[in-house]
Amino acid sequence: MKYFILAFQKAFDFRSRSTRPEYWYFVLFNIIFAIAAMIIDRRP
Numbered sequence: 001m002k003y004f005i006l007a008f009q010k011a012f013d014f015r016s017r018s019t020r021p022e023y024w025y026f027v028l029f030n031i032i033f034a035i036a037a038m039i040i041d042r043r044p
Contacts, residue, residue, distance in 0.1 A: 003021050003026065004025050004026050004029045006022050007025070
């Protein structure tokens with residue numbers, strides 16, 4: 001979760017770059033959240 005927050009904070013900071021773990025954990029959490037949202041939305 002720490003990497004997700006760091007990557008989100010660096011999204012608008014154009015002077016520095018995110019590390020690989022920050023990027024991939026950000027992508028992983030976004031995918032998990034999207035899948036969870038699709039499952040919740042699909043229920044009748």
